[in-house]
Amino acid sequence: MSPRSDPDALSRPDDHIDSVAPDASEPGRPRAAGSGAPLTQPKLGFVGWLRFAWRQLTSMRTALLLLLLLAIAAVPGSLVPQRSSDPNGVTQYFTDNPDLAPVLDRFQLFDVYTSAWFSAVYLLLFVSLIGCVIPRTKHHFEALRARPPRTPARLSRLAGYTERPLSVPEPDEGAASAGSASATAADAAIDRAAAELKRAGYRVERYDLRGEPSVSAERGYLRETGNLVFHTALLGVLVAVGIGGGFGFSGQRVVVEGQSFVNTLAAFDSFNPGRFFDDTNLDPYRLTLEELDAVYETRNQQAIGQPIDFTAHVSVQGRGDESRDATVKVNEPLRVFGTDVYLLGNGYAPTITVRDADGEVVFTDAVPFLPQDANLTSIGVVKVPDGLDEQLGMVGFFYPTQTTLGSGAYASSYPDLVFPVLTLNVYQGDLGIDEGTPTSVYTLDPTSMEQLTGGETGVDSIELMPGDTVDLPNDLGSVTFEDVSPDAGSDAAADDYSQSVSRFASFDIHDDPSQGWVLVFALLILAGLLVSLFVPRRRMWVKAARRPDGTVVLEYAGLARGEDPGLDDAVRAFADKHAGKADDDPAT
Amino acid sequence: MTLDEISLTLVYSAMAVYAIAFIAYAIDLARRSAVATQAADAAASAASATSVTTVAGGGTTVVAPPKPAAPVAYGRSPSLRVGVALTVVAWLLHLSATVTRGIAAERVPWANMYEFALTGTLIITSVYLLVLVVSKHDLRFLGTFVTGLVLVLLGVATVNFYVSVVPLPPALQSAWLVIHVFVATSATGFLALGFALSVVQLLQSRRESLAASATAAKQNFLATLPDSSTLENLAYRVIIVGFILWTFTLMAGAIWAEAAWGRYWGWDTKEVWTFIIWVVYAGYIHARATRGWRGSRSAWLAIIGFSTVLFNFTVVNLFFKGLHAYSGL
Numbered sequence: 001m002s003p004r005s006d007p008d009a010l011s012r013p014d015d016h017i018d019s020v021a022p023d024a025s026e027p028g029r030p031r032a033a034g035s036g037a038p039l040t041q042p043k044l045g046f047v048g049w050l051r052f053a054w055r056q057l058t059s060m061r062t063a064l065l066l067l068l069l070l071a072i073a074a075v076p077g078s079l080v081p082q083r084s085s086d087p088n089g090v091t092q093y094f095t096d097n098p099d100l101a102p103v104l105d106r107f108q109l110f111d112v113y114t115s116a117w118f119s120a121v122y123l124l125l126f127v128s129l130i131g132c133v134i135p136r137t138k139h140h141f142e143a144l145r146a147r148p149p150r151t152p153a154r155l156s157r158l159a160g161y162t163e164r165p166l167s168v169p170e171p172d173e174g175a176a177s178a179g180s181a182s183a184t185a186a187d188a189a190i191d192r193a194a195a196e197l198k199r200a201g202y203r204v205e206r207y208d209l210r211g212e213p214s215v216s217a218e219r220g221y222l223r224e225t226g227n228l229v230f231h232t233a234l235l236g237v238l239v240a241v242g243i244g245g246g247f248g249f250s251g252q253r254v255v256v257e258g259q260s261f262v263n264t265l266a267a268f269d270s271f272n273p274g275r276f277f278d279d280t281n282l283d284p285y286r287l288t289l290e291e292l293d294a295v296y297e298t299r300n301q302q303a304i305g306q307p308i309d310f311t312a313h314v315s316v317q318g319r320g321d322e323s324r325d326a327t328v329k330v331n332e333p334l335r336v337f338g339t340d341v342y343l344l345g346n347g348y349a350p351t352i353t354v355r356d357a358d359g360e361v362v363f364t365d366a367v368p369f370l371p372q373d374a375n376l377t378s379i380g381v382v383k384v385p386d387g388l389d390e391q392l393g394m395v396g397f398f399y400p401t402q403t404t405l406g407s408g409a410y411a412s413s414y415p416d417l418v419f420p421v422l423t424l425n426v427y428q429g430d431l432g433i434d435e436g437t438p439t440s441v442y443t444l445d446p447t448s449m450e451q452l453t454g455g456e457t458g459v460d461s462i463e464l465m466p467g468d469t470v471d472l473p474n475d476l477g478s479v480t481f482e483d484v485s486p487d488a489g490s491d492a493a494a495d496d497y498s499q500s501v502s503r504f505a506s507f508d509i510h511d512d513p514s515q516g517w518v519l520v521f522a523l524l525i526l527a528g529l530l531v532s533l534f535v536p537r538r539r540m541w542v543k544a545a546r547r548p549d550g551t552v553v554l555e556y557a558g559l560a561r562g563e564d565p566g567l568d569d570a571v572r573a574f575a576d577k578h579a580g581k582a583d584d585d586p587a588t
Numbered sequence: 589m590t591l592d593e594i595s596l597t598l599v600y601s602a603m604a605v606y607a608i609a610f611i612a613y614a615i616d617l618a619r620r621s622a623v624a625t626q627a628a629d630a631a632a633s634a635a636s637a638t639s640v641t642t643v644a645g646g647g648t649t650v651v652a653p654p655k656p657a658a659p660v661a662y663g664r665s666p667s668l669r670v671g672v673a674l675t676v677v678a679w680l681l682h683l684s685a686t687v688t689r690g691i692a693a694e695r696v697p698w699a700n701m702y703e704f705a706l707t708g709t710l711i712i713t714s715v716y717l718l719v720l721v722v723s724k725h726d727l728r729f730l731g732t733f734v735t736g737l738v739l740v741l742l743g744v745a746t747v748n749f750y751v752s753v754v755p756l757p758p759a760l761q762s763a764w765l766v767i768h769v770f771v772a773t774s775a776t777g778f779l780a781l782g783f784a785l786s787v788v789q790l791l792q793s794r795r796e797s798l799a800a801s802a803t804a805a806k807q808n809f810l811a812t813l814p815d816s817s818t819l820e821n822l823a824y825r826v827i828i829v830g831f832i833l834w835t836f837t838l839m840a841g842a843i844w845a846e847a848a849w850g851r852y853w854g855w856d857t858k859e860v861w862t863f864i865i866w867v868v869y870a871g872y873i874h875a876r877a878t879r880g881w882r883g884s885r886s887a888w889l890a891i892i893g894f895s896t897v898l899f900n901f902t903v904v905n906l907f908f909k910g911l912h913a914y915s916g917l
Contacts, residue, residue: 060874060877060878060879061878061879061880061881063874064871064874064875064878064881067867067870067871067874068867068868068871068889070867071864071867071868071871074860074863074864074867075860075864077855077860078857078860078861078904078908081909082855084854084855085854085855085856085910085911086909089909112855113855241853250850250851297754297755300753300754300755302751302752302753302754303754303755306754306755306757307757307758308755308758309758309761310758329758330758330759330761330848331758331759331761331762331844331847331848332847333847333850340850342849342850344849344850508850510850510851512851512852515846515852518852519843522839522842523839525835525839526832526835526836526839529831529832529835530832533828533831533832533873563821563824563825563876565821565825
């Protein structure tokens with residue numbers, strides 16, 4: 001990846017270290033970058049220093065060190081939770097390590113991949129890459145137009161050197177015409193070699209030096225093209241990712257069965273816009289969760305309760321459009337109205353109704369409970385801010401299939417609704433939501449509340465199954481766990497709880513306008529890589545050399561330009577094809 | 589006996605045969621050392637004979653130096669042939685075990701850590717056998733490493749990673765499971781071989797530099813192996829195949845992640861380590877073109893690279909929190 005500002009550099013692609021240097025004797029042969037200091041250092045001015053710094057930055061050695069540094073810099077992000085991928089983990093880390101966490105945070109260790117130091121490494125690497133790709137692109141264009149270089153004087157020093165006798169037709173007359181006959185035959189042989197090399201994809205050039213006709217051929221320009229495409233496409237990925245992050249957004253929304261969500265900023269539970277995102281770009285379509293199907297393993301004894309399938313049946317309606325049905329599955333996002341909708345989670349949303357002492361409904365809603373384990377033991381919070389003398393809060397545990405552990409604690413033994421039980425601990429007092437400070441709907445702050453049931457109160461927690469109603473303590477009223485089965489109340493449904501509790505789906509809605517570009521560049525990276533690693537770039541020469549005794553032999557040799565393990569074989573195969581197999585091949 | 593039990597029995601059988609093959613390869617290495625020592629002794633006595641005549645002739649003190657670094661001819665080795673034959677047998681058993689497991693699970697046999705190890709080691713052996721067929725160099729000496737590594741990994745997999753057949757979780761129900769994970773295992777196979785070649789390359793280059801400086805270098809099996817630059821070229825060729833497969837793994841993973849998790853790249857721990865591996869091997873390839881880095885330093889990069897691959901497979905799977913939680917453990 002080192003830039004070379006001289007024409008000779010063209011003969012040595014970056015991944016090649018010359019073992020054979022046919023032009024080593026040429027004066028002013030430039031040094032490849034990183035090959036050691038010159039003998040005398042001229043005094044450097046400011047511009048000189050800049051140029052020196054640029055040379056250093058764009059040298060292969062620096063690029064390599066930056067690459068290795070990048071690998072090392074990426075490691076801490078896997079050791080410490082990251083805000084981007086695991087925000088809860090970060091919160092937990094702060095709780096567990098109150099002394100260490102702020103220190104790590106100072107060094108941006110919870111945001112490694114957007115940190116100043118990580119960015120510095122990859123930006124330097126990309127600057128180095130640009131400084132390398134631009135001159136090399138220029139050289140490559142020149143090389144594409146240049147003629148294959150002049151045939152070296154002594155082919156015998158080159159790779160895969162082999163020779164074959166030149167078959168000369170029997171001369172009819174004297175010695176003088178024998179010489180001219182061999183010259184004609186040599187010319188013809190070289191012409192034939194040139195034609196054959198050309199057919200094999202070589203660019204060829206005839207040379208005639210000191211009466212020795214020869215052909216110089218070069219192939220594999222695609223190797224350097226692939227190399228440049230690879231490195232340029234890496235840049236492309238970086239730029240596309242940056243742009244996509246700037247103009248895209250991602251948002252999360254929990255939707256309970258039967259409820260809907262309209263794609264507007266206010267409707268999201270959480271929303272992460274890119275820096276240049278404009279919320280007027282949101283297309284306000286309506287997405288309704290009709291039904292969420294969850295299928296769990298029932299037969300395989302090793303995997304009872306393991307999820308088999310989640311399918312969210314939704315209906316989507318654009319402005320002024322007909323509503324249409326669609327599905328969202330875990331590996332099958334729904335792509336509508338320029339956004340991608342993903343099903344990233346699901347759980348239960350028990351419908352809870354609270355009545356006051358007079359039987360008036362003060363609260364009724366399907367409350368999403370967050371799953372805590374594979375069997376969907378779930379925790380949720382009910383907040384009743386109005387309608388009662390004091391605000392009421394309830395912390396609930398929901399067990400889709402309740403079982404009692406040996407310790408007496410409840411647990412869920414299966415994720416589907418076989419024996420659903422809801423337990424509630426009631427708190428009375430100030431919910432702390434009146435000051436306008438945002439609080440999570442999934443947590444209850446009990447600091448200014450009095451606990452009425454469960455824990456140390458001596459009063460048992462409220463325990464409900466779908467359809468049950470229980471009085472609240474202190475004659476506050478009652479709480480009902482509604483059975484939402486379509487045929488609730490009928491005898492047939494008495495023991496069938498499978499539809500008794502609503503489910504919710506947790507949707508992620510994303511838009512990344514540059515995603516397609518990233519894919520295009522990624523494919524270019526792959527294509528460039530394949531070409532640059534597997535297309536051999538090589539030169540081949542065929543020369544009709546005149547020996548001191550006057551005889552003419554055909555000499556063949558090649559030069560690897562980059563990794564080319566097949567060069568010797570290629571030269572020999574060409575010689576065999578061109579002049580027939582040698583009985584005594586000097587190369588073997 | 590269920591299909592899964594048959595598969596497990598086949599795995600144990602394959603392990604037994606791998607173990608015998610490993611012993612055969614080890615005997616071959618020992619024999620190589622013996623041959624090399626004999627050749628060195630013969631060369632030394634010939635050299636001392638030459639120097640005596642030179643001194644007696646009263647000429648210059650320049651004597652033809654013995655060349656300890658020169659490769660020693662190594663003839664046919666019965667134990668080596670036994671080793672290769674047994675490797676083929678073990679490979680067939682291993683293949684049947686993997687196929688049976690796939691049939692038992694009614695899906696591709698690489699959906700959890702046990703199955704990944706089963707298929708991954710199968711591919712390591714496959715790549716080794718493939719290279720034996722394709723390469724013009726005699727690389728059978730790598731059998732000690734290959735059978736040893738496969739044996740250890742299979743042992744760990746059956747003892748620590750084994751899980752019975754369970755259905756695929758929804759996140760894994762995708763065509764990308766077939767492509768992404770298979771290509772990742774294949775890459776691992778090639779990178780493992782590159783690692784072995786790089787280790788031998790380092791040993792060989794140490795022997796060569798010792799031989800160049802001192803004539804008293806002890807001869808061992810390395811004398812019968814290709815020289816370090818040949819080994820380096822071979823390692824490079826194996827590793828670039830692995831690198832391209834790894835690049836594809838990374839991209840296919842990103843496409844799958846986009847469909848399954850809603851983003852193509854999110855610095856999940858597994859993604860981080862996949863990226864690190866990619867960068868280390870990119871460094872390896874560049875090191876080959878950097879003066880002062882070719883040779884031993886690039887070999888170290890190949891070794892570090894494969895260590896990160898193993899780290900990614902074991903430590904990251906088992907101890908790091910992330911979305912790739914499919915070990916089944």
